[in-house]
Amino acid sequence: MPNSSAERNEYDVAVIGAGPAGLAAAAAAADTGVSVALVDSGPRPGGQYWRHRTGDDGTHHHDWAEFTRLRARIREVDHLAEHAVWHIEPGFTVHATGRDPVRARRLVLAPGAHDRQLPFPGWTLPGVYTAGGVQALLKGHGVLAGKRIVVAGTGPFLLAVAAGLLDAGAGVAGVFEAGTPAGFARHPLAVAGALGKLGEGAGYLRVVGRRYRTRTMVIAAHGTGELSGVTVAKVDANWQVVPGTERDVACDALAVGYGFTPQLELPLQLGCATRLDADGSLVATADDRQMSTVEGVFLAGEVCGVGGSALAVTEGLIAGRHAAGVSAGSRLLRRRRAQRRFAGALHQAFPLRRGWLDRVGADTVVCRCEEVRHRAVTAAVDDLGATDPRTVKLLARPGMGLCQGRVCGFATACVVADRLGRTLIEADLRGLAARPVAQPVTLGELAG
Amino acid sequence: MRFTFDGKAIPAEPGQSIGAALIAAGHRSWRRTRIDAAPRGIFCGIGICHDCLVTVDGAANRRACLVEAAEDMRVTTQEGAGRAELEC
Amino acid sequence: MTRSDVSDVIVIGAGMVGAMTAYHCAAAGLRVTVLERDAVAGGTTSACEGNILVSDKEPGPELDLALLSIRRWQELADELGADSLEYQAKGGVVVAMSDDTGAGLTAFTASQRAAGIDAQDVSSAQLREREPNLSPDARSGAYYPQDAQVQPMLATARLLRAVRDLGGTVRTGTEVTGFVERGVATSAGIVHAEHVVNAAGTWAGQVSELAGAPVPVLPRKGFILVTEPLPRTIRHKVYTAEYVANVASSDAGLETSVVVEGTKAGTVLIGASRERVGFDRSMSLPVVRKLAAQAIEVFPFLADVALLRSYLGFRPYCPDHLPVLGPDPRVPGLVHACGHEGAGIGLAAGTGHLIAQVLTGKEPDLDLTPFRPHRFEEAPA
Numbered sequence: 001m002p003n004s005s006a007e008r009n010e011y012d013v014a015v016i017g018a019g020p021a022g023l024a025a026a027a028a029a030a031d032t033g034v035s036v037a038l039v040d041s042g043p044r045p046g047g048q049y050w051r052h053r054t055g056d057d058g059t060h061h062h063d064w065a066e067f068t069r070l071r072a073r074i075r076e077v078d079h080l081a082e083h084a085v086w087h088i089e090p091g092f093t094v095h096a097t098g099r100d101p102v103r104a105r106r107l108v109l110a111p112g113a114h115d116r117q118l119p120f121p122g123w124t125l126p127g128v129y130t131a132g133g134v135q136a137l138l139k140g141h142g143v144l145a146g147k148r149i150v151v152a153g154t155g156p157f158l159l160a161v162a163a164g165l166l167d168a169g170a171g172v173a174g175v176f177e178a179g180t181p182a183g184f185a186r187h188p189l190a191v192a193g194a195l196g197k198l199g200e201g202a203g204y205l206r207v208v209g210r211r212y213r214t215r216t217m218v219i220a221a222h223g224t225g226e227l228s229g230v231t232v233a234k235v236d237a238n239w240q241v242v243p244g245t246e247r248d249v250a251c252d253a254l255a256v257g258y259g260f261t262p263q264l265e266l267p268l269q270l271g272c273a274t275r276l277d278a279d280g281s282l283v284a285t286a287d288d289r290q291m292s293t294v295e296g297v298f299l300a301g302e303v304c305g306v307g308g309s310a311l312a313v314t315e316g317l318i319a320g321r322h323a324a325g326v327s328a329g330s331r332l333l334r335r336r337r338a339q340r341r342f343a344g345a346l347h348q349a350f351p352l353r354r355g356w357l358d359r360v361g362a363d364t365v366v367c368r369c370e371e372v373r374h375r376a377v378t379a380a381v382d383d384l385g386a387t388d389p390r391t392v393k394l395l396a397r398p399g400m401g402l403c404q405g406r407v408c409g410f411a412t413a414c415v416v417a418d419r420l421g422r423t424l425i426e427a428d429l430r431g432l433a434a435r436p437v438a439q440p441v442t443l444g445e446l447a448g
Numbered sequence: 449m450r451f452t453f454d455g456k457a458i459p460a461e462p463g464q465s466i467g468a469a470l471i472a473a474g475h476r477s478w479r480r481t482r483i484d485a486a487p488r489g490i491f492c493g494i495g496i497c498h499d500c501l502v503t504v505d506g507a508a509n510r511r512a513c514l515v516e517a518a519e520d521m522r523v524t525t526q527e528g529a530g531r532a533e534l535e536c
Numbered sequence: 537m538t539r540s541d542v543s544d545v546i547v548i549g550a551g552m553v554g555a556m557t558a559y560h561c562a563a564a565g566l567r568v569t570v571l572e573r574d575a576v577a578g579g580t581t582s583a584c585e586g587n588i589l590v591s592d593k594e595p596g597p598e599l600d601l602a603l604l605s606i607r608r609w610q611e612l613a614d615e616l617g618a619d620s621l622e623y624q625a626k627g628g629v630v631v632a633m634s635d636d637t638g639a640g641l642t643a644f645t646a647s648q649r650a651a652g653i654d655a656q657d658v659s660s661a662q663l664r665e666r667e668p669n670l671s672p673d674a675r676s677g678a679y680y681p682q683d684a685q686v687q688p689m690l691a692t693a694r695l696l697r698a699v700r701d702l703g704g705t706v707r708t709g710t711e712v713t714g715f716v717e718r719g720v721a722t723s724a725g726i727v728h729a730e731h732v733v734n735a736a737g738t739w740a741g742q743v744s745e746l747a748g749a750p751v752p753v754l755p756r757k758g759f760i761l762v763t764e765p766l767p768r769t770i771r772h773k774v775y776t777a778e779y780v781a782n783v784a785s786s787d788a789g790l791e792t793s794v795v796v797e798g799t800k801a802g803t804v805l806i807g808a809s810r811e812r813v814g815f816d817r818s819m820s821l822p823v824v825r826k827l828a829a830q831a832i833e834v835f836p837f838l839a840d841v842a843l844l845r846s847y848l849g850f851r852p853y854c855p856d857h858l859p860v861l862g863p864d865p866r867v868p869g870l871v872h873a874c875g876h877e878g879a880g881i882g883l884a885a886g887t888g889h890l891i892a893q894v895l896t897g898k899e900p901d902l903d904l905t906p907f908r909p910h911r912f913e914e915a916p917a
Contacts, residue, residue, distance in 0.1 A: 048494060087819070114494060114496045124488070126477035127476050129490060129492075130492045133492045133494060134493070136493040136494050136513075137468050140465075140468070142461065145471060225487050252476075371481060385693060385696055385697065385700075387708050388575055390578075391575045391689075394577070394582050394689045395690055395693055397801065400801070401765070402498035402764060435845060436847075437843055440843065440844060442839065442841065443761075443828040443831060443838045443840075443842075443843055446825055447828040447829035447839070482765060482802060509764060529765045529802055530767075531766055531769075534766065535767035535769065536768060536769060
């Protein structure tokens with residue numbers, strides 16, 4: 001009975017995150033008749049993918065029909081909106097801002113991901129946004145980030161962002177993809193398994209058209225106080241600049257992203273095991289049931305491997321059923337297998353290459369919060385004897401500011417590993433990802 | 449609906465964040481950093497990066513990308529860590 | 537055997553105590569090798585506040601060590617640069633929130649003055665001059681100009697850098713797995729030296745077992761909260777008088793008595809809980825909540841300030857709450873420098889100085905008898 005659950009703040013299943021994975025998990029669990037709480041920081045369900053405004057009819061959204069179906073299925077779910085989860089105790093007690101703790105016998109963690117960033121000269125100028133940020137401004141607030149926008153980075157998400165901007169009438173000065181997604185054709189099996197998704201990409205490409213340039217990167221942003229333009233250049237397969245190809249592009253907004261960083265703080269709080277995924281992300285390990293290595297803690301979506309919204313929904317449906325004590329059908333498992341193959345092929349088609357590291361000058365800010373420059377990071381290694389990113393963080397402060405390394409953690413780990421002459425390992429990322437407090441909470445609220 | 453930013457009226461639509469309304473009104477920065485006094489505005493736009501901090505009705509360190517604009521809100525540029533009244 | 541595998545001194549542990557010991561030995565002309573199983577400053581040094589205090593000491597051998605250490609820290613700040621260590625001689629303020637506690641504090645400061653501490657009783661009005669954001673409920677207090685603060689990891693890394701510059705060797709990722717004739721076996725081979733210093737912090741008990749000369753060093757768990765960055769809102773190290781009672785306590789279970797201080801980085805640190813629960817790394821929300829509540833009692837403005845993160849560390853304590861310092865008569869060549877409990881950063885400076893004196897055949901500036909390693913095996917007098 002949802003009402004009595006709400007009164008007691010006790011549920012069979014608590015789902016954290018109301019994006020595609022969390023909505024699907026909540027719907028699948030609720031369908032089995034158990035009591036479900038869906039805890040999310042946003043005012044409306046949908047997460048980043050289906051971010052929308054009140055009264056939005058879905059015109060500019062992808063898979064909107066899926067969203068409205070899932071939304072209809074969570075009517076029996078207690079959607080605890082605008083409560084950001086900052087800590088979960090074993091057993092499980094979910095602490096979220098602005099409300100009493102929620103207790104649950106099982107958890108589904110679906111916290112999602114945010115854009116992954118690689119620092120470059122000028123990236124702290126106002127007018128430089130994450131690709132997801134530009135999309136959020138548009139989908140969540142109906143605002144174009146600029147009059148003349150450059151989209152850059154790597155991955156298929158850039159196309160989605162650019163297409164959305166063009167669709168909304170924005171001026172898009174260029175879409176610069178660092179990689180060569182033609183390599184995608186090397187994985188015909190995966191492509192065959194996800195034709196619908198590929199069709200979507202082809203659709204974007206048609207819209208974006210001649211603005212799309214591959215093997216091209218934004219290597220610097222310029223402006224006095226605010227962004228006025230970027231330098232772009234052709235790069236080789238290792239993302240090294242091809243000399244003589246640099247050119248300036250005037251723009252008042254840059255939307256940049258190099259894939260995604262899953263939000264690992266909640267699984268790490270609960271002691272879940274992690275691994276380094278094919279795209280270089282730290283992700284939590286899930287078994288066939290989507291359960292983590294901690295009994296009763298299920299995972300869905302980007303937190304267990306970046307793979308997009310369709311895979312997230314499938315994983316959510318599986319996680320939700322198992323969290324409710326019911327097996328998922330073989331149809332769902334087959335779908336997950338095909339979607340994971342597609343995600344794996346995407347990771348191989350849009351890999352990060354180390355050339356970007358050579359363009360991070362001594363003076364380039366690595367940590368935006370604490371304004372830590374590259375020279376301070378390398379000095380922690382060269383002069384102070386740091387042999388891992390965590391030590392660098394504690395000596396030079398990258399990742400110690402308000403965002404707690406969410407933005408710079410990956411890049412800091414890459415810079416440090418590169419300086420030490422080795423490749424990135426799981427422990428590098430783990431050392432920067434542990435956050436016992438997952439959201440800022442006032443001491444007054446903490447004290448109770 | 450209107451709020452003020454450093455005394456100037458800024459229009460906003462219902463549900464719009466302070467940061468989105470400021471961008472729509474042509475502002476890209478509304479904070480100066482603690483160390484370099486560098487201008488900053490929205491970066492991630494989804495509450496992750498804390499770059500878009502602004503002072504709202506006297507309360508420092510509010511994320512402009514998350515706080516919905518409201519009628520007659522007083523939004524001011526944030527200098528450094530804010531909370532100058534506590535400095536000693 | 538290669539030349540680099542022979543030293544005068546092996547120091548086990550690259551935390552603050554190990555770094556200080558290595559620095560003083562290297563400065564005295566000894567060839568030093570530091571062996572660390574993890575990274576520099578990665579253990580308790582990375583999970584503490586950087587306290588250099590005399591204010592919390594009662595008269596006795598630990599105070600003598602603290603007074604020596606404060607002097608050494610001031611000299612080191614001159615030698616290596618105060619800024620490079622983030623060393624701040626900011627002074628300490630102890631606050632009594634009730635008249636009863638205030639009376640106890642006055643008696644305590646009198647005994648401290650007699651033992652050589654600069655301890656000044658202050659009225660509630662004087663308290664607020666020193667700390668304008670302090671709660672109006674503070675009744676009285678004490679001011680300790682000798683108390684100081686350092687960024688412990690940075691200072692440790694700088695000291696180890698100085699050790700390398702003096703010709704010493706620092707080997708991280710190298711775990712000591714056993715003791716051999718004139719040396720130790722490690723995960724990367726055997727290293728020889730005349731002397732081996734056990735500066736393994738909270739893990740010094742395990743190292744002492746390997747050496748066959750056990751010392752009872754146990755973990756005491758402590759949480760520290762970190763706020764969002766603020767302008768300077770707190771000038772000194774500020775703590776409640778109850779802290780003094782807790783430091784010397786042997787009770788099991790949880791005690792919290794809040795210590796609040798600003799940092800150069802703008803964050804405010806709030807410590808320090810004390811739990812004797814072994815090496816349990818789990819977050820304890822009730823403990824963290826209590827620390828937050830106590831901090832707000834002292835500085836009410838903190839109620840509206842965001843908690844950014846929390847961390848925990850294990851303070852190495854001995855049953856009699858005194859460190860273990862000096863040669864171990866049970867194993868020739870073995871020297872201990874461990875068991876500093878929650879005062880390791882401060883006491884490290886005096887510790888390194890004394891150990892270097894011992895290893896260079898000098899008479900130590902302080903009588904080491906109260907800190908002797910084998911005291912736990914002696915029959916009660």
